[in-house]
Each structure stands twice: as structure tokens, then as C-alpha cells.
Amino acid sequence: KQEVTQIPAALSVPEGENLVLNCSFTDSAIYNLQWFRQDPGKGLTSLLLIQSSQREQTSGRLNASLDKSSGRSTLYIAASQPGDSATYLCAVDSGGYQKVTFGTGTKLQVIP
Amino acid sequence: SQTIHQWPATLVQPVGSPLSLECTVEGTSNPNLYWYRQAAGRGLQLLFYSVGIGQISSEVPQNLSASRPQDRQFILSSKKLLLSDSGFYLCAWSPRGLNTGELFFGEGSRLTVL
Numbered sequence: 226k227q228e229v230t231q232i233p234a235a236l237s238v239p240e241g242e243n244l245v246l247n248c249s250f251t252d253s254a255i256y257n258l259q260w261f262r263q264d265p266g267k268g269l270t271s272l273l274l275i276q277s278s279q280r281e282q283t284s285g286r287l288n289a290s291l292d293k294s295s296g297r298s299t300l301y302i303a304a305s306q307p308g309d310s311a312t313y314l315c316a317v318d319s320g321g322y323q324k325v326t327f328g329t330g331t332k333l334q335v336i337p
Numbered sequence: 338s339q340t341i342h343q344w345p346a347t348l349v350q351p352v353g354s355p356l357s358l359e360c361t362v363e364g365t366s367n368p369n370l371y372w373y374r375q376a377a378g379r380g381l382q383l384l385f386y387s388v389g390i391g392q393i394s395s396e397v398p399q400n401l402s403a404s405r406p407q408d409r410q411f412i413l414s415s416k417k418l419l420l421s422d423s424g425f426y427l428c429a430w431s432p433r434g435l436n437t438g439e440l441f442f443g444e445g446s447r448l449t450v451l
Contacts, residue, residue, distance in 0.1 A: 229380070259440060268343070268427055268442040316381075316440065322369060322388065323396055325440070327380040 227252045227319045231328035238305055239336050246300040246331050248315035253293045256318045260289050260300050263312045263330070272300070272313075305335045339364035343428045343443030350450055356401075356415040358446050360428030363409065368430040370411040371440070372403055375425040384426075387411060388433075423450045 228251045238244050248258070257276045261269040273282045273289040275298065281290040288301040302309055314330040343360045350356060362368050372384040383396045385403035393403050400419060404412045411428055428443040 257438075261442075266445070266447070268444040269429075269440075271439060271441055274439045314381075318438075322371075322386045323383055323394070325383070329378065329380050 227255075227317055227324070227326040229315060229317050229326045229328040231313075231315060231331050233331060234329070235332040235334070237334045237336060240305060240307060242305050242335075244302050244305055244333075246302070246313050246333070248298040248300070248317075248328055250296045250298075250317045250326070252319060253296050254319060255293060256320050258289075258291055258298050258318070259316045260287075260298075261314045261316065263314060265312075269314065302333075305333075307335045307337050309333060310335050339430075339441065341428060341430055341441060341443040343446055345446060346444065347447045348449070350418050350448065352420055352450055353417045356413070356418050356422070356448070358413040358426055358428075358448075360411040360413075360443055361409055362411075362430045365409070365430070365432070367408060367433045369433060369438075370405060370409075371429040371431070372411065372413050373427045373429060373442075375427060375445075381427065385413070418450045420450050423448055 230249045255277050259274045260272040263269050275282050275291045286303040291298045312330040312332045316325050316327045318325045340363045370387045373381045375381050387393050387405045390405055401415050426446045429440045431438040431440050
């Protein structure tokens, strides 16, 4: 059974700092990994999708990497802004419609 | 572009009452559709998924049911709500394919059962 862990559960950083969020998974046989952002009381917004054959994906100030062999993915946020404050979740697709496993998220606070 | 709409956004219902949450997707055809529940401090739990009209797969035994009467419409229902049904319900879609692919979520429906 796939297990997905996100540590730390919460993170507070000053504005302008570069930061890394971590996502670990136990089974390296995955199809893809997706990073989401969730604002309080809202749905999930897709940030980046990394296919199993890819090593990284970039979108603006965000860069996500994938290392299947070690069961790890990182989300790098450059020059953080207060608007980046949200909970960030990763989801691992192990194949099949019912085999997407979500982490419990890292709650990020960027202090002005 | 594709959009997903989910309603109502907030719902307060007494125990034993019925439930209907609706979700529609625009701008795509033949999507895979999903209902998830998110509990505080826990990961998202898949409740139902559908790969086509009338095709529903249930992941968790419970008093909830789902239906897909049209290609881009997905409904979550209950005949009699329990206190344990309270939570944040999220509808999602992904492009047609053998695997889930990229997931896109609606804004969610907050259900409180009293």
C-alpha cells in the first residue's frame, strides 16, 4: 500500500526566502506525482504534474523534482511572497483510477 | 478552457435528512469524474469514481451513493445522513485515459450534519 508523507506539517518563513517542501512515498512504482495548493476552505489547485519519466517540472517561481528511486519529490518556491501562504499537498498516482494517494500537506505561512 | 463547478458550497443538514451535491465540468468531453472527502488533518479519501455515464465505482462502503446521469455531471447523494458524514467534499475530473492523469478539483462543499 502506497504511503505518502509530507514533512514538516507546518512552515513559517519571511518574505523573499527560497524554500523547499518535501514529499516522500514508499512505493517507487508510480505513474506520476502532482503538487497542489489549497487555500483555507477552498478546493485544490493543480500546480505541477511530473510524469514518472520526468525528473522535474517548472512553472514560474515553482520547480518540482522527482526521484523515484529514493521515493522523494520536492517543491521549490523561489522568492516567496505572502500570497504563497497556503497548504501544499502532493499526490502520488500508483496506477488505476483508485490508486492516487495524497499526503496530508504542509501548511506554509510567508510573513511580510 | 475547462472549468468545474460544484454546489452548494456550504450545507447544514440534520441527521437523517437526504443529501445531494452536484458537480459539472465544462470544456471537455468524456472526463473521468471523482468524489473525494477531506477530513481535518487527514489526506483526501476517494469515495467514488466514474469513467462514463452510469458507470460508478465505490471505494468506501457507506451510506453515500453517486450517480452520473450525463457525461459531465456527477452527483453525490445520501438518503439518510449520519453525523460521521460531516466533512469537506471535493469533486474532481481528469482527462479520459487508463490512469488518473492530472486531477482538477472543484471548490468543494462543506457539509455539517447536526
